[in-house]
Amino acid sequence: MLDWLIPSRPLSIAHRGASAYAPENTLAAFALAADLGADMWEVDLHQTADNQIIAFHDFTVADGRAVSTLSYSELRLVVADDEAPLLSEIIALAQARDCGIYADIKAPDASVTVSRMLQMAGVERAILGAFDPVAVRALRDVNSPYPLAALIPVGVDPFAASEGADIIHLCWENLDRPQDLLDEMFFARCTETGQHVVLWHEEDPARMAELRDKPVLGICSDRPELVNPVRFLGDLQVVCHRGANKIAPENTLSAAHACFAAGFSHVEIDVHVTADDQLVVLHDPTLDRTTNGTGPVCDHTFAQVQALNAGQWFAPFYTNEPIPTLDEMLELAKSYRGRLYIELKSAPANLVWDRVVAHRMQDRVFFWSFVTQSLHDMRAISDKAHLMMRRQDFDTLEEVLASLSPSLVEYTVSDDWSDFPELRRRGIPAMIAYNGDDREVLSRIIGAGADMVNLDQPFLFAELCREKGVAE
Template sequence: MPVKPLLLQLQQQTRHQPLCIAHRGASGHRLENTFEAFQLAADMNADFWEIDVWRTADGICVVSHDNHLMRVTGQDIFIDTQDYQQLQTYPLCNGEQLPSLAAVIELAIGSDSGLYIELKDPDSGSEVVRLLQTAHFEKAIIAGFDADAIAMLADQACPYPLAVMVAVNEDPLTKAATAQADIVHLCWENADRHPHRRVTDTLLRQVQEQHLAVVLWHEERPAELAHLLTLPVLAICTNNPELMNTYQPNSANAIAICCHRGAHRIAPENTLPAAELGLRMGAQVIELDLHTSLDGQLMVIHDSTLERTTNLEGPISDYTARQLAECDAGSWFHQGYQSVGVPLFSDYLHLIQRYQRQLFVELKHVDVDQVISEVITHSLLKSCFFWSFNSEYLDQIQHRYPQARVMRRRQDFPDLETLLAGGTPAVIEYDYRIDDLTEMDYCRACGAQVMIRFFADRIEDALPVIELRPDLVNLDDPFLFQRAYQQWLSRQ
């Protein structure tokens, strides 16, 4: 059986690593099988969205994992007993309506994303194919546990690659033959603690001999995923696309990413979820802002007042660290983060120790000696660099703690010589829009790293910055920069 064109194309794409299938969208961050989960998966550079399809009582294909909607609506409703219009009157827990397959296809077209469609209703295959072809949508794979349903599509000369889903107690090759499938999808995430060991060299050789591709279960355990990413498989599913699509700079242009206030396009700024998201997607540095609480604790928050990003009002200095930690510092961004509070600086230091990365610390209203003391207590002085609009803070650090690393902005000085006269900083930040970028080599010769501040939202703006080969970029959207970096690499 000849390899279908899409599958051949996808196999050529996986030479670097397996493709990322966002399981029910970016369901680790948003409500599964919803527009916001799918759009976030696209923003996080997932190659495909895994979606589940049922049919309503009047034959409309809709996207939901379960036929029963109690889990996502709180209502005792079955999809296959309701007409589509009636189902639209029951809002999902995130406020959206139950999406139709046609609407999800339209979103995928606009996002240039693929669809990995699991047939929950085995009899929906022909209608799914019709909807895909009507929309002229080519980047789709159709999957299911029911081998006979997949075989029926094969008998109908389905133009889309077909995947048969295989439980732990089933033989992949036998089931693939019954289904006449192009792909075996191993659903072994719950087989044991280390399911990667079940994907043996013998199994991979056998499926290759049968000209089958392999898709693996949804995996969110970083250590387990690290093993799976080394396997010669077509794709891996995950609830957390950031764990797969990590930023991996090439040694020829090893630009380090600094996430400004963390990955704040995905999670609320200056919170631990935003910081950890940035670290998990491959950022080497997390930027944060420090203020001091009423009881003298160092707190991570940008503004000096609390109204914009919390449910409290007034200055940070009017509240204790406990009050700040227990407030709602996340639901302004998304309801899923309502339990997130204002973190302590020490929380970030522990996080950096765990990931062995760096912090870019902006000092707002703090005691410099307290900041440095806390960093030294965690043995992280070499893993942090410091900046402030208050130049006296930086002068204090340089004079009292010469081993500490400071950052200076080029735009704050009339010329580079004046900047360097106060002592060479560890990092000099350039704004690519206003500063003289021809000085970068001289900065490095003087012993400073060059960081470019890049807060634009277009790949075409990022490409010239990448061409400059800075040491670091300070940016708002690490996933957009990652896409731009891949484009730059492909042109080399």
């Protein structure tokens, strides 16, 4: 049996690439999936009228014509520039990024051609699957060297429909609790038939937490980082500065999703108040840089802010990304059992604290602000609010700890880290903040023994931690 078919954890199979963060079935989505730790890319494959194999999900293009009736040059005239890449391009990218290919063959007549193209390119990690049993039989008849998967829709007997296949791929994403059907009896039957199991595309963090411990070969997801989130050895916590701002637009729900799904503990957000006292998440005091609006946030009503988008500046995929509310960020953090670092910008402390309490997140949030009065206001409101203080703002550690009773102390890479043992003795976490991407600096942070890190490059940090054996 191929070694990669006996993984120590489920394979992360990026559904049409990292399709939660980039247009599906595009080279950009596949490359991003590699950045997010995917082991394989699920690719929908069609064949054009002139026998070109392309990645495209639907059987028809926007004007209703079937993909199979169009030549590749005709197809290129009616799809976006980044849509419908050639399989040969995907293979080259997969080899460059060391990722496997999970082919969902939409055109049965193309199945043998797909297998031969992969073989000729020297691809070792590939799975060939299809809903149509004709494709699986054709591959079996030519002794394709790759594992074959039968894609099983809801309401179909998985064992009867997967006869002759090595893998049962359950497409059960539309059931309320499909995980309940994956019981011991089901997996015992799989053992009897000698078949592996791959699961539908899953994006719900609670369900994924149950699924990743099942004895399955792999799990498809639009968020491939969700399948096997990073686990840091010890109690290290990672704060993601403005969310995963290299993956998605900063301070958006998409950027926060990527952080929490990947296993990072905190998302740092910036909170402003609108003209009608609603709390929204945005870094700048003005709308100009990261939205299609102009002028100060606080001069706009909530309705006006809601009508804007906060993502088009980052990529066309995010044209409809809204400016999130603080309530939405709190709710998202709760859904992942995550935490927030809230920086008070123009937002009044009392309004922010009221929302945190309403979501029962008092112990899962800490606060800081350049506006010192905001921190004093927060402490006056509650002695239970977790405040952060920066070491660089004080001459001595004693002065830091005497100021507003902080729950944690932040250090830069230029600060003296010799305070850490004393903070640990007092039960107060030390956090190192670094917004750069220098691997040497990040490696020094890994060895510093801090309790928390606040980073602009959390995925790079996690990669280095894995290399050093302090994360898995």
